[in-house]
Amino acid sequence: MAAKVEPFWKRKTFDQLDSAEWESLCDGCGLCCLQKLEDEEDGGVYYTRIACRLLDLETCRCRDYANRRRSVPDCIQLTPAQAGAFQWLPPTCAYRLVAEGQDLPLWHPLVCDDPQAVHRERISQAGRMLSETTVSEDDWEDYLIFRAG
Numbered sequence: 001m002a003a004k005v006e007p008f009w010k011r012k013t014f015d016q017l018d019s020a021e022w023e024s025l026c027d028g029c030g031l032c033c034l035q036k037l038e039d040e041e042d043g044g045v046y047y048t049r050i051a052c053r054l055l056d057l058e059t060c061r062c063r064d065y066a067n068r069r070r071s072v073p074d075c076i077q078l079t080p081a082q083a084g085a086f087q088w089l090p091p092t093c094a095y096r097l098v099a100e101g102q103d104l105p106l107w108h109p110l111v112c113d114d115p116q117a118v119h120r121e122r123i124s125q126a127g128r129m130l131s132e133t134t135v136s137e138d139d140w141e142d143y144l145i146f147r148a149g
Contacts, residue, residue, distance in 0.1 A: 007110065009098050014080030022080070025094040027108050028115055029124040030060030032076070032089060035132055035140055036148075045088045049143040051129040060124045088148050092123050 005011075008021050017025075035050040054062050054071060062068050068075045078086075083099040090096070094104050104110055107117040119126045125145070135143065 009094070009104060009110070014083050014099070017080065024110060025098065027092075027094055027118045027123070028060055029090070029092065029118050030055055030129075031123075031125065032078070032093065033060075033062065034125065034129065034145075036088070037140060037144070045148040046144050047090070047146050047148065048140050049125060049129050049145050050132050050135050050140050051125075053131055053133050055129070055131075057129045057131065058126055060119070060126050090146070090148060 008017065009025065012021070014022075030051065031047065033052045033055040035048045035052070037046045037048060038044070039046065051057060052062075052072060052075070054064055054068055054075075056063055064071060069077065078095055083095070086093070086096040086099045092105065094108060094110075097104060106112060107114075107121045107123065109115045109117065118124050130143065
């Protein structure tokens with residue numbers, strides 16, 4: 001009888017992950033690519049329905065992931081070293097969940113082997129976002145959807 005091997009996100013630290021494992025933690029929800037507003041009074045981070053201009057609004061994938069920082073210099077690249085600051089990520093994000101010692105949800109592609117599950121479960125905002133090129137930054141507050149944390 002073969003011993004059951006724990007999945008890599010349970011048995012490895014972030015620093016032990018190779019780049020393919022790190023990237024595979026992304027569930028493809030695209031929520032980290034939504035524009036966020038910070039409340040100056042309480043420091044809360046609020047997500048809007050306004051997407052980065054590079055985000056495909058239907059697939060929730062970056063249209064130029066490899067070169068995104070050239071087009072969007074303030075694009076945040078998640079790294080294992082930042083794990084302590086992942087509280088701004090949505091509570092469903094695998095990077096945040098694993099950093100907090102939690103398991104991945106059943107709809108995560110690494111668990112269910114279905115990259116469309118994140119959309120069927122309506123975790124992503126697929127089809128419900130607007131591009132930042134179509135909404136004035138002054139109006140972003142009108143499109144708040146949730147508070148991180």
